[in-house]
Amino acid sequence: ATPLESWTFVDGEWLSGNPPLLGPMSHAMWLASVVFDGARWFDGVSPDLDMHCQRINRSAEALGLKPTRTAEEIEALAGEGIKKFSGDTAIYIKPMYWAEKGGFMGVTADPASTRFCLCLFESPMLEATGFSMTVSPFRRPSIEVAPTNAKAACLYPNSGRAMREAQSRGYHNALMLDMNGNVAETAASNIFMVKDGVVFTPIPNGSFLAGITRHRVIELMRAAGTEVVEKTLSVQDFLEADEIFSTGNHSKVVPVTKFEDREFQAGPVARLAREAYMDWAHS
Ligand code: PMP
Numbered sequence: 001a002t003p004l005e006s007w008t009f010v011d012g013e014w015l016s017g018n019p020p021l022l023g024p025m026s027h028a029m030w031l032a033s034v035v036f037d038g039a040r041w042f043d044g045v046s047p048d049l050d051m052h053c054q055r056i057n058r059s060a061e062a063l064g065l066k067p068t069r070t071a072e073e074i075e076a077l078a079g080e081g082i083k084k085f086s087g088d089t090a091i092y093i094k095p096m097y098w099a100e101k102g103g104f105m106g107v108t109a110d111p112a113s114t115r116f117c118l119c120l121f122e123s124p125m126l127e128a129t130g131f132s133m134t135v136s137p138f139r140r141p142s143i144e145v146a147p148t149n150a151k152a153a154c155l156y157p158n159s160g161r162a163m164r165e166a167q168s169r170g171y172h173n174a175l176m177l178d179m180n181g182n183v184a185e186t187a188a189s190n191i192f193m194v195k196d197g198v199v200f201t202p203i204p205n206g207s208f209l210a211g212i213t214r215h216r217v218i219e220l221m222r223a224a225g226t227e228v229v230e231k232t233l234s235v236q237d238f239l240e241a242d243e244i245f246s247t248g249n250h251s252k253v254v255p256v257t258k259f260e261d262r263e264f265q266a267g268p269v270a271r272l273a274r275e276a277y278m279d280w281a282h283s
């Protein structure tokens with residue numbers, strides 16, 4: 001198979017492939033001072049790209065890095081990068097910041113050593129056929145124990161082990177709880193449930209990424225006349241749901257077709273949420 005096409009803007013130029021950027025002396029490689037964001041380009045549109053470009057800068061600041069590009073500059077660079085691709089396969093747009101050096105005693109990142117790159121790579125939009133999910137024994141950290149206010153790479157080994165554990169039991173994805181045992185999110189997306197026509201999703205409490213797609217879907221569903229309630233939700237609530245679906249930049253709105261032993265049909269509300277998102281994205 002031909003490798004997926006990718007382009008990275010770094011130090012003022014566009015490079016194809018996977019340019020080597022980190023050495024063993026890089027703070028980012030040693031102590032994980034890396035933040036990133038993920039947006040999409042598909043069918044000629046890039047929904048909420050401005051939000052993703054703003055969030056990467058907030059994530060950088062949360063880790064003590066110093067953003068070196070404005071959100072508007074990142075957005076413009078993404079527009080340039082998209083034009084470099086030879087085909088029209090969907091693209092994942094990934095701005096990143098990292099620290100090259102440590103500060104005093106090496107633990108802190110030296111903000112003056114902040115580096116930036118913008119990596120774009122082909123990543124086809126998957127059909128939203130749905131996925132199975134099981135409650136993870138691993139939890140989402142609270143803001144007191146991890147930088148959950150950033151989309152930081154250091155949070156993902158926790159998501160990774162949750163997903164591996166779920167997959168070892170035959171499920172696609174993990175439903176992660178917060179430190180109080182309430183539902184937070186999946187390994188890498190936000191989670192919604194439907195009961196008697198009302199849509200529910202966990203209220204942001206610092207334990208999960210309150211995603212840009214989540215925000216957009218809430219707004220679109222409310223505009224379409226659906227009641228959407230943000231509240232503390234339990235595993236039991238999800239077990240008794242009529243429908244479950246997830247949101248995230250990668251695949252947008254995807255139904256959950258199995259939660260623990262319960263099978264779900266891809267339901268009308270999830271379908272409406274996806275259609276509303278796609279209609280808005282293309283408008
Ligand atoms: N939670 C986590 C842990 C994620 O990695 C993502 C994907 N960025 C999301 C939620 C969904 O966020 P967004 O809609 O902003 O992509």
